[in-house]
Amino acid sequence: MAQTPAPPPAAAPAANPALDARIAELPALLRGEGNYDQYFAAGFRAQVSKEQFDALSRQFLASYGALKSVSRTRARSPWLAEIRIDYANGSGAATIEVDPATPHLVTGLRITGLTGNEESIETVAERLAGLHGVTGFALAKLGSGAPELIASRQPDRPFAIGSAFKLVILAELVRATNSGERTWDDLVTLDGSQLPGGGYFLKPKGTTVTLRELATQMISVSDNSATDILLHTLGREKIEAMLPLVGVKDPARNRPFLGTLEAFKLKGIAANDLAGRYLAADEAGRRSMLAGEVAGLPALLIRPTLFRDGKPVRIEELEWFLSPADLVRIMDWLRRNSECPRGAELRTVLSKNPGIAPPVAGKWQWVGYKGGSEPGVMNMTLLLQAKGGDWYAATASWNDPARALEEPRFIALVSRLAELAAP
Template identity: 60%
Template structure:
């Protein structure tokens, strides 16, 4: 339910080559980085290790958005995910004043975009970590690292076809894990079913009724605001917008979403009933009186509690500080639960039900945020993704089409009830697995 703060994966789109009937034009000369740009780049090793003159290196506008304390916090996140800084490996200039860097850390390699102002004292105007790739060189090594992480982990790489998914690699594939925002795939699946069946259209408008919503882009929208199902689904999947999620769940209907659980092949659908919205989970996790009553109730009692006291409890009662503290909160009892094999079947259902022109909207929604670094994403013809996280929980599932047309799913989960998990490290491992799993 929370984002990985320092990762902003971007999809590298390849343009198909055209048949040539005339000699190709001479290749463009490589872009030459300005000397002052290279001078700034050469200061990065100190800056990335928390040294150097931060104020002198970064432009005023950058420092207004990223104060030194925030920059230092990001460096700590990177260190937790990738280990200590090792080397500044390569600069690829895009213009004389911007480019992409390869930065080596002990456990991962980072792709970093950098922009420097072409005038004045040439300070840095942009610095963005686009992705971390683990250093493991083989799928066996990735799996060994995943198995060695604290807490519990599960992992599946599956090939999809006309029949059941074929599990090529697996570890704890049938163990249930808390999956965070990956539950939103079930809501997307119900929307796909409804639009395929003619019950709804992607352009249908939803009118907001002014009900209180969890954090997201629609929280402050006034009653009467109209938004399409397509936009809500896009925000729910691509940036995991919780307000869009709860609007969609209410619009589509909790019971219809629950009915999709066995259809999708989720082995234990009862564990996810009632199917909770994000606001409901926030309330239950942070308000002990509600949590304790909910956990001892049967399904009917839980539904009554959700419709009554939970619905009546204002979101202002949620203690958001409990999440920011980084301590796992009831992740073994108050969550959405699926196995890695369940998530393979969910993605396979989505694949099969989005074939042809009618599936274009859903596939566009699922692929807007590929979830893995550009180098890994570029090795595939299509990348659909949904992840989820909160303290103690990290999960990532990818629907992948090879450039030969074959389909695969890569799904991994990590839970620890006692301590938080290293999201960046996990994301780097999954990204590396996706890169290594692609056909050469």
């Protein structure tokens, strides 16, 4: 019997000349030249001001050196393309979209990943060490025993880690679902309690949401409202009990385990020396304050400039503190506990946002990620499966209590670490 020949592969869409023209004009904008208003559409300018764009462009130039070129790598449609931005000391992947209507203004420009051009893991380590403030990192191979460190710097030093603390909440959810105490489809009913900003902040009392959705939002987009709902649903004490179980060396430093709104209130409400009294109290006193005074304070009292002014706030005292080695062990625990059928849901949640540039993620079979940042604090933590099946964890933290951090540079260094670590 004759076989029907397979259809030829679909041809890649051709970029419209107007799209290529806008790509050719982009270097001038990235150097602080060109006409911003005549390049970007009104909708884009409403989201990103010229001042914000110029500040980010200057940060890229300061982090990666002179801009060398901008080139199209792939057209997704006549009006949408993937591009590569090359600097002297690194490169970025981005997407650009142009309005089909004349004068073909740019409606979207999104940086999807940054990576350095360091030649070795040792060079990455040197450049991490050269950043202002303090840094630490760990790269480890994971197997049947304890994680095996491949490279590290200050792996046992605790750092403020920002939203990477949400991995511990995720671990308690995995424990509870694996044990049969809960299921990923269990429903949570919102009770009208105060929530920080996020997707559930304005949801009415009585709204129901699954644990799966809350976990996905907490990890993939770092939704703070989803985080606090999970913290209170799963129970603070149970999450604290996970700290030694997942391998945290000094669990006492993270007790009581703060929710995001609690941290924001302690950092952002100056009246009556709230933070000072909290820090002076013992663990029992702190728990009492969280349940009473802190819970009762309205979120409206948090100063509006908190985190927006770029100034670090008590990052050495009021934070979540884990070492690079702690975070490696947490990722290893999650890996081990996602191998059973019930735990497999975890890998879907953890891989929604890979955290690193697509070309780097493509060097691995699977990438799981959670990071965290605020002024003076940054962390990136990765769980990586090689194409041959072996597992690795990579994590890095950067703290400076005196000044804001150059986040793009840090992202590029950690991305390059992940790229160089790929077998």
